[in-house]
Amino acid sequence: MRDKSDDILFRVSNLGQGDSSRDIYDDWSDDYDRHLLAEFGYVSPRIAAVELGAAVSTRELDVVDYGCGTGLVGAALAAEGFTRIDGLDISEGMLTQARAKGVYRSLLCADLTGPIALADATYGAACCIGSMGAGHVAAEHVPEMLRPLAPGGIFVAIMNGAYYESGGFEQAFRALQDAGSWQIRKLEQFNYMTELDRPGWLLVAQKT
Ligand SMILES: C[S@@+](CC[C@H](N)C(=O)[O-])C[C@H]1O[C@@H](n2cnc3c(N)ncnc32)[C@H](O)[C@@H]1O
Numbered sequence: 001m002r003d004k005s006d007d008i009l010f011r012v013s014n015l016g017q018g019d020s021s022r023d024i025y026d027d028w029s030d031d032y033d034r035h036l037l038a039e040f041g042y043v044s045p046r047i048a049a050v051e052l053g054a055a056v057s058t059r060e061l062d063v064v065d066y067g068c069g070t071g072l073v074g075a076a077l078a079a080e081g082f083t084r085i086d087g088l089d090i091s092e093g094m095l096t097q098a099r100a101k102g103v104y105r106s107l108l109c110a111d112l113t114g115p116i117a118l119a120d121a122t123y124g125a126a127c128c129i130g131s132m133g134a135g136h137v138a139a140e141h142v143p144e145m146l147r148p149l150a151p152g153g154i155f156v157a158i159m160n161g162a163y164y165e166s167g168g169f170e171q172a173f174r175a176l177q178d179a180g181s182w183q184i185r186k187l188e189q190f191n192y193m194t195e196l197d198r199p200g201w202l203l204v205a206q207k208t
Contacts, residue, residue, distance in 0.1 A: 015135025041194030061124025067131020
């Protein structure tokens with residue numbers, strides 16, 4: 001049993017830059033929640049929701065969940081009291097699972113490596129949890145994910161530590177601060193799978 005989940009985690013973690021993860025996630029969607037929660041001890045959704053909850057003064061705001069997957073982040077946000085949550089993901093299989101959770105206001109199949117079909121400056125918060133990295137969403141795509149966020153809006157991201165280094169995320173995050181696009185409120189390391197040794201990075205930034 002565990003062999004299958006280990007194998008798929010290895011494959012999804014070792015995509016090349018420019019590879020597409022869509023087919024892997026379509027195949028994984030039925031088993032994703034069980035593997036991530038029961039086998040890997042995946043805590044990023046809860047951490048992201050708690051961090052967002054602490055960074056804002058109201059739950060009455062629109063939240064966009066980039067790379068929403070099966071909706072674990074949406075469920076954690078709903079548990080924190082957020083109700084206006086829109087999810088985007090490239091995998092229809094993952095979106096089907098997210099729809100079943102009944103926590104999203106809308107769900108859209110979208111490739112986040114291109115232009116995003118959301119209006120400028122309309123969201124109070126954005127999350128991108130586990131969706132940035134090789135074969136996923138790259139550092140160069142962060143400015144486009146920031147565009148639909150209103151000034152003062154909060155951007156929460158969690159990503160794998162290896163991608164963070166190899167994908168130039170630290171430089172990209174600092175460059176956005178140097179350019180006056182956002183203020184970094186928190187940038188710290190933690191282990192995001194309690195059953196594995198899986199270092200990751202948490203970013204909380206506020207759009208200026
Ligand atoms: C590790 S999962 C994380 C899902 C969810 N955020 C979570 O924390 O459980 C990564 C997600 O990113 C999505 N994804 C990967 N590349 C994408 C792209 N280019 N555009 C949109 N979504 C993408 C995948 O389909 C998958 O659902």
